[in-house]
């Protein structure tokens with residue numbers, strides 16, 4: 001039997017409607033709308049495309065989107081100055097900085113100078129530490145948080161299940177593994193040095209891929225009936241494909257996120273939900 005599709009496009013539309021209602025109620029109560037500042041250094045077509053998507057989502061939800069673009073040769077003190085300004089601006093509730101930064105600007109400039117309360121993409125070491133400790137007063141990175149929201153909305157229980165995370169990056173694999181652990185899954189983290197990746201993957205009731213290699217997870221690596229979450233975004237020809245061979249996985253898996261249209265649309269949704277929550281916390285003082 002073909003796998004059931006976990007439809008990120010449809011789900012993100014539903015949640016976007018809920019966010020718009022909540023943002024309107026917030027504005028009614030406080031007289032201002034929750035807002036995000038998006039900082040970009042230099043020009044990068046992929047990054048610009050992503051920023052346009054964020055703007056569209058925030059505009060539709062009636063939330064504030066404030067772009068801040070610095071030239072590619074901006075120096076460290078300019079970037080840190082801008083972050084400090086945004087950290088102290090009452091109408092900026094969330095801040096994200098588009099990565100990668102130009103080579104002369106180390107990523108730590110951002111991670112160390114962002115106010116954790118406004119870190120709606122969970123990159124600050126305090127956010128990462130609070131995630132590790134299982135606390136709730138922080139923001140998890142938006143992409144894995146979106147994957148977890150999909151599982152929740154589709155009623156997929158993690159408690160007691162074997163979850164296998166392929167990939168251990170700070171923005172996707174590692175936080176996703178922690179989030180699944182907090183939902184009481186028994187989690188294995190695989191990476192480029194894992195021996196017999198296929199055998200590890202076949203153990204998974206929930207198999208999650210964040211590798212960055214087109215169609216690397218083949219049908220024979222999937223346990224029949226497993227839930228397969230694919231975070232991969234790989235440009236192939238004119239289109240994009242995931243880290244999972246979707247066609248083959250459809251024949252074996254129980255549930256599957258397609259690429260495109262699976263986990264991708266959920267990332268913006270989580271940025272909106274996190275910004276709304278940040279605004280609520282900041283409004284309480």
Ligand code: NDP
Pocket residue numbers: 143166167168169170171172173190191192193194197210211212213231232233234263264267
């Ligand atoms: P990284 O390159 O930072 O991490 C990739 C991970 O995959 C690493 O941990 C690496 O292992 C592991 N890996 C690489 N090759 C293999 C292999 N042969 N076998 C097992 N593991 C391997 O990527 P990201 O986490 O940033 O991104 C992963 C994917 O998710 C990409 O396709 C990216 O485009 C996509 N993405 C999607 C987003 C969305 O909105 N849906 C947002 C962000 C990313 P090691 O640590 O040993 O090097």
